[in-house]
Amino acid sequence: MRRLHQTRRGAAPGALRHWDMQLPDPLRLFQEWFAEARDREKSDATAMAVATADAAGRPAVRMVLLKQADARGFVFYTNLDSPKADNLRANPRAELCFHWPVLERQVRVSGQVDAVSDAEADAYFATRPRLSQLGAWASHQSKPMNGRYELEQAVARETVRHGVGPVPRPPFWSGFRVVPAQIEFWQQKPFRHHDRQRFTRIGGVWHHEWLFP
Template sequence: MRRDYTAREALLEPGMAADWTTQFGAWFIEASGFALPEPNAMIVASATPAGHPSARTVLLKEYDARGFVFFSNYESRKGSELSANPYASLVFPWFPMQRQVIVVGAVERVSRAETEEYFSSRPRGSQLGAWASPQSTIVPDREAVDAAFRQAQERFGDGPVPAPPHWGGFRVVPETVEFWQGRSSRLHDRLRYRRTEEGPWVLERLAP
């Protein structure tokens, strides 16, 4: 049964976890139990060195105190932008719950070992698709996409499909993690964990 979030309690500092990782984990468990279609869906916003922005939805694959990890083609638009300008923002849009989590931080590639471990867990069709698709480039038609997929099938046959060299993981290393909760009269609760120059994280409230 879904909870009624129209009259939720205020999001107050004493009720927040000591660190963003624990707080995110608690909210993610609630989102997963709320029957959202993709609770791990997040919007990734990147920008070119000239400051031209772009955004898209991807799936969070793992997180820990080091940051949030997703995987992509390194030669795609987002891959190229994150390589040239390694900084990004993430938004988890849990609209039915009147909640968002907003992350800002630097971006780094995960190790090749982490990429290969995750890639081996993907469905075979997704593995072949990673080889078949020159993501974000212009293609003449749908048939070209399907033909490339058939070529990948023929190339690997029934054998294992390795991770392509142009494909792998990105980790967003947070500098801030904001927990946003909707309230009446647009007086929303916004509590943000911010990493200080000295190292420790601080929790601060933002005006709605």
């Protein structure tokens, strides 16, 4: 695991010596852990739980797949008529949680949620397999259906409707970006003496704390 480097500074004669931490950028640290997870985990390292709450504060959590992670935030795609999208419109905050069991690591990311731009969603949708694109058109995500047959019928209808041309992104399908205000890295250690490091962004600057496990 990447460690904070501690360096002595300001050691003018007679001055108080102090420890100054040179902090790693938490987004870079995330990228390092994520790259290791992609190499070493047996399951999909992009799978993450996303917790939302409705306007009354009722929580809901479900798995989604991370499609982009950079300085702007963490992006996933979904149906805009789904309960999670309703929650995010009512209360545009979320927490993500990755668990990488082979590496014995957990990462939590929380913050404000923005809609991704239409251009960005179009570009990502165009990369999806055709059957996934048709599935996005066919699925009224989280609405009741009369068994699998209704889904298969809807996929068949969409297949005929789109013919052989490109399948455009449905207007009811797009992405959300969680803009990180806090990122916590948890690394399992023997006897539950785990490492926890929390980074909080205040006024555009990341602040670091160690937490008791």
